[in-house]
Amino acid sequence: MRRNRDADWNDWPVADYLAENYHRLHPCDIGVIRHHAAVYRRCAPGALARTLELGAGPNLYPLMLAGAASRRIDALEPSAANVRYLRRQLDEGPDASWQPFFRLCRSLDPALPASCAEALRPVRVVRGTADDVVPGTYDLASMNFVAESVTEDFDEFTALCAAFVRAVRPGGRLLAAFMERMPSYRIGGGPVWPACPVDDTLLRAVFTPRTTGLRIARLAKDRTLPEYGDTGILLLRAERPDTTVPKPER
Ligand SMILES: C[S@@+](CC[C@H](N)C(=O)[O-])C[C@H]1O[C@@H](n2cnc3c(N)ncnc32)[C@H](O)[C@@H]1O
Numbered sequence: 001m002r003r004n005r006d007a008d009w010n011d012w013p014v015a016d017y018l019a020e021n022y023h024r025l026h027p028c029d030i031g032v033i034r035h036h037a038a039v040y041r042r043c044a045p046g047a048l049a050r051t052l053e054l055g056a057g058p059n060l061y062p063l064m065l066a067g068a069a070s071r072r073i074d075a076l077e078p079s080a081a082n083v084r085y086l087r088r089q090l091d092e093g094p095d096a097s098w099q100p101f102f103r104l105c106r107s108l109d110p111a112l113p114a115s116c117a118e119a120l121r122p123v124r125v126v127r128g129t130a131d132d133v134v135p136g137t138y139d140l141a142s143m144n145f146v147a148e149s150v151t152e153d154f155d156e157f158t159a160l161c162a163a164f165v166r167a168v169r170p171g172g173r174l175l176a177a178f179m180e181r182m183p184s185y186r187i188g189g190g191p192v193w194p195a196c197p198v199d200d201t202l203l204r205a206v207f208t209p210r211t212t213g214l215r216i217a218r219l220a221k222d223r224t225l226p227e228y229g230d231t232g233i234l235l236l237r238a239e240r241p242d243t244t245v246p247k248p249e250r
Pocket of ligand 1: 004009012054055056057058059076077078079082128129130131143144145146149150
């Protein structure tokens with residue numbers, strides 16, 4: 001069994017990953033963006049002081065989506081290759097291939113600024129892993145294709161999800177996307193990356209005891225993507241329980 005530390009995340013194949021997944025808008029991206037935009041749209045512009053994108057990778061669309069509601073977005077990512085890509089996108093402007101993603105995000109959330117570069121202005125790239133998250137820091141945390149795509153160990157998957165939930169303050173919001181039933185996978189012709197196949201039942205077992213307002217939706221398998229062995233995508237929204245004890249009435 002390969003655990004998270006057994007893979008060399010610094011060697012993540014950024015160019016191949018982008019070419020396979022994000023050089024054009026796939027039907028599954030539209031589904032994920034619609035799901036996440038519905039949550040951000042309900043937040044007033046600038047209402048969230050600090051939000052987290054856990055395991056950001058080189059994917060810019062979750063960062064764009066947060067751009068209207070969040071005053072500071074931490075893109076937390078362990079891989080040197082992904083951090084380099086993200087910093088270049090922020091410093092030199094996003095690649096043209098991200099424009100269709102931004103147009104869709106803005107059509108769903110008109111509070112987003114007119115340009116993608118502007119929407120990404122609150123983003124800070126932070127090098128680190130889920131272990132580096134200080135509990136209770138964020139108003140909202142988002143995690144896309146991470147906990148299930150970085151280890152073959154279900155206990156470690158659960159620990160990553162627990163760190164994701166703990167990242168937000170009590171009452172904070174959680175937004176996530178998971179590949180459904182995806183085994184360990186290859187990007188391009190490269191090495192095998194560790195994954196654990198998760199389904200709706202497992203997500204409920206992991207998140208029900210840790211969250212409130214849990215909702216899980218499903219997107220059908222996207223056949224325009226390479227064959228990763230998945231059966232679709234699971235979309236999650238929930239909140240961390242608000243543990244504030246109500247004051248006794250006098
Ligand atoms: C399949 S990629 C998903 C990237 C991106 N979130 C997306 O939507 O395309 C998995 C990402 O998780 C990152 N990662 C690996 N181990 C991690 C850990 N322990 N904590 C946080 N992120 C991790 C990898 O570097 C990689 O960027």
